[in-house]
Amino acid sequence: MVSKKKLKEYEERMGQAMAVLNQISEDTTTPRNIRRAAKESIDVLQTTDLTHAVKASNAISILDDILQDPNMPPYTRVKLWNVMSLLEAIKD
Numbered sequence: 001m002v003s004k005k006k007l008k009e010y011e012e013r014m015g016q017a018m019a020v021l022n023q024i025s026e027d028t029t030t031p032r033n034i035r036r037a038a039k040e041s042i043d044v045l046q047t048t049d050l051t052h053a054v055k056a057s058n059a060i061s062i063l064d065d066i067l068q069d070p071n072m073p074p075y076t077r078v079k080l081w082n083v084m085s086l087l088e089a090i091k092d
């Protein structure tokens with residue numbers, strides 16, 4: 001069982017990740033497919049019927065697929081790496 005303190009930390013991490021993903025999804029200089037993946041990741045993180053770790057893992061999977069895109073601006077790639085490192089710390 002995850003402690004209340006850990007749950008609060010996970011909520012904060014997910015909030016930070018969603019804020020960055022939101023920036024990416026609204027950045028018109030970022031290719032559409034990458035913005036779409038950022039939006040999908042936000043949707044996954046907002047799902048209520050999964051544990052925090054499962055939501056984080058699903059979002060990481062979506063982002064990992066899009067990171068290979070050669071059209072991705074370097075600054076967007078760095079933001080996505082930061083989001084993934086935030087999410088990777090979430091465990092059950």
